[in-house]
């Protein structure tokens with residue numbers, strides 16, 4: 001979502017401002033409409049602090065290329081709950097551990113909705129069951145008028161449409177192949193399991209909510225989209241950080257060799273005996289915080305948070321970055337320091353209480369459904385990679401961690417892959 005909000009390149013952002021000004025000048029009725037359209041709703045938000053919004057574009061261009069940093073700065077100024085506008089939509093941004101938990105856990109039902117954005121209908125061919133996957137979304141969601149005339153944002157939106165269509169076509173083909181070769185009683189993989197559950201087993205749910213055959217494709221697209229991008233982003237960060245800190249890489253490998261040995265590969269049961277490996281993994285999640293803002297939520301009812309009234313159907317941003325870099329929770333939050341999770345700073349075990357405070361899978365009803373699976377995968381991929389390989393940058397290569405904090409897809413690939421140009425060395429030879 002933030003890919004398209006926050007990382008709109010400078011030229012389209014400028015074009016947007018120019019467009020907004022032109023629209024204001026030439027379409028005065030539009031301005032009138034904007035005022036009257038939002039005036040009722042507007043009342044609600046007057047009591048909530050926040051930056052002044054521009055007509056039509058709201059605060060969109062103020063978020064820049066690192067929106068979570070801007071939002072965290074705004075939180076320092078306006079407080080844990082503040083209001084801004086993106087296009088014509090009112091957004092309430094929630095920051096800080098206590099306030100986020102208050103909203104997502106204590107008032108779980110009130111904050112568990114999803115906004116109805118046009119881009120969500122593109123994902124999974126409009127059949128999506130979860131609403132959307134991480135990373136989807138567009139400025140078009142909050143400024144739908146951008147679709148009405150040629151402009152760079154509309155072009156980006158159409159590209160996004162094409163990518164989604166390609167992914168969906170790929171998955172559809174795989175599901176068709178599975179349907180043709182499916183044999184009752186044999187479950188070869190996840191696709192077979194879904195076919196069995198939905199088509200052979202009579203489906204689950206009732207009435208309108210009953211799962212239909214087309215949900216096989218859309219559910220798989222959801223899971224594929226939500227897991228593939230996040231896991232690969234984690235691994236890119238992991239590789240970059242073990243190269244950046246070779247002493248830590250060495251310590252991780254020593255721990256693996258001691259506990260697992262050289263005769264077999266690490267398995268999930270080993271995790272409990274590998275405290276430094278686990279501490280390192282959580283520090284990668286905390287420090288990089290590569291999902292700094294969750295998928296947008298929406299309020300399902302009129303509600304209240306920290307004394308502020310928030311109406312039904314308000315878009316809610318949850319700023320996970322504000323928790324993972326909060327100096328009230330973490331000593332030297334800007335420092336990559338896995339030892340913070342080791343109870344006594346040696347290798348006796350990890351501090352479970354502190355680990356629970358890393359916020360990257362969100363919390364409450366909408367928290368990531370793949371969290372437990374993801375943690376096993378993150379552990380297995382990273383420990384097997386280090387068990388088998390040494391990672392080092394090509395000689396003379398400077399590894400910069402700056403400026404790539406939040407990892408929007410395309411910047412991440414451009415920057416990190418260029419930076420890495422790594423040397424792999426098989427450890428067993």
Ligand code: HEM
Pocket residue numbers: 130131132133134222223226227228230231234291293294295296297318360361362363365366367368369370371373374378
């Ligand atoms: C490091 C890996 C991962 C991270 C950091 C991550 C993080 C997240 C976050 C922040 C959300 C949004 C929660 C919210 O809106 O409050 C989410 C949603 C979701 N995740 Fe993950 N995720 C990861 C891996 C996975 C995996 C492996 C799967 C599937 C096997 C998965 C499936 C989903 C699904 C289906 C949703 C949408 C849930 C909903 O709309 O209710 N995720 N994830």
